[in-house]
Amino acid sequence: MSYLVTFLWSWLAGAALIGLGMGWISVVQHDTAMSRAAVQRAAAVVAALIAASLTRIVPGRFGYWLDLGLLLFAAYLVGCAIGSWLRDRFMARQARPS
């Protein structure tokens, strides 16, 4: 894992930046939320992909690309979380003086 992070840090940073932007926007966006059922289905798909990655059943380059995608997705999620949290804090600070 640490090897992959070291080797792919620039790509992961890119994913995190995309996530940061998306998280920043998502706090103030309306009418784009996924339904609970869709979130559950998406979570199930992601869990299945993680399981496939951990069990190493996907061979060769496809296996690498799966690992790569999951890492980028994780970096994206982290970026989203940080972006949303920062926007939330930013909005809270702006609301307080008024």
Add this chain to the structure above:
Amino acid sequence: MRGLFRWSRKWWPGLIPLVLLWGLAAWFSTVPIEQDLARGVGDAIKSDVLDKTRIAVVGRDVTFAADAFSEEGRRSAVTSVETVPGVRMVHDRTRLVAEARPYVWTAERDVVRVTLGGGVPLPAIKARIMEAARGDLGGVEVVDRMAYARGAPQRFDNVVLLLLDQVARLKEGRITLSDRAVSLAGMARELGGREAIAAALRNLPEGFSVAENAIAAPPYVFQANKDPVGGALTLTGYVPDNTAHAVLAAAAQRKFFDEKVVDNLKASIGAPRGFAEAVIQALGALSRLSTGSLVVSDREVRLSGDALYNGAARQIREELPKELPRGWTVKAEVSVKPAAAPVDASVCQRLFTEILGKGKVRFESGSATINSDSAGLLDRLAETALRCPTASVEIAGHTDNQGDDATNQTLSEKRAQAVVDFFVRAGLPADRFKAVGYGSTQPVADNATEQGRAKNRRIDFLVR
């Protein structure tokens, strides 16, 4: 936390650029990561002793194939690959080097190259063998056909290095080490090489043995060339030792009274039994030729040239095989030189005197038996007698003054008669020759000295 869950339901639009990023990352990072992992795997197994190593990286999966020299080494190499950072899976295609039974190693030498074949247990040993081969066999091409195999006997490398030294002593041949048995066949490069190889093989480590040593020695060659134009007898080739050298050189001096002896002989072991005796007899036969060459190769005597007259040629052909030691063979190609022009009696006398001025007819001490060293001289005298067929010749025997007169008289008569008998056997008519003995009555030098007495013991030829 609840806010985070609420916001996360709105994060999905970002997946579109994320997928694009994923595609770009896959496109640009796959080959570099494969190369980086291959480099890492290569570095990791650098210290492992392996053969035929092949590394293929697809994604982060490594297919590792290699021949290992022990199970422990094989496991260690696989573990080294598995622990390389970034490697996801290792497809283990390693195997052990095949075990050889029997364990055979060979070295084959021909004129231009040495080919090493068979099994060798480790790369380090192979490298040592090749280095030693190139060092020992300077200038000769060394071809490596050795293959790795397990199961070599202990001290295999020491034995092989010893055998390589013996390859250097071969002109051509083959050395085989099969388990702990050494077999050798071929021809030694030099005289004495066969013996040197046999001596070296006595230093084989304990447990190793010589199954067969069929190394042949090169022919033991002695050559003598009689050149009447240059007035020289040239001796080349080998003699067994300095003693035999001295004996042969002295014999050549005695037998070739009219030639300068050019001695190019070298001492070397490996002479066949009876060598000196055979060479002395063969030199005696050569001394009777006007021109000719003698080649003694192992136990074969080849004599070729021109005898001075028919009788001499016949005698050489008939007598030389009988004079050689048992087991020796003769190939005599003796022809007869064209007869010289006839001369009158006075010229004949001058020729006799000239010949006897260069050499004298020798007899065994105290007897009338002609010494074999005088055969060449007597042939020259007989040839001269043939040139004046109408002249009668008195053959006079003389002694020194040692002993009583009656004995000396008898001895001188018998010695003169022995010379006449020689001529008759050679085919000259007996009635042309008259044997006369003068005992010690006609000295030509002072009998008080050994030198003078030697001069007085003589045979004179007087043409009537």
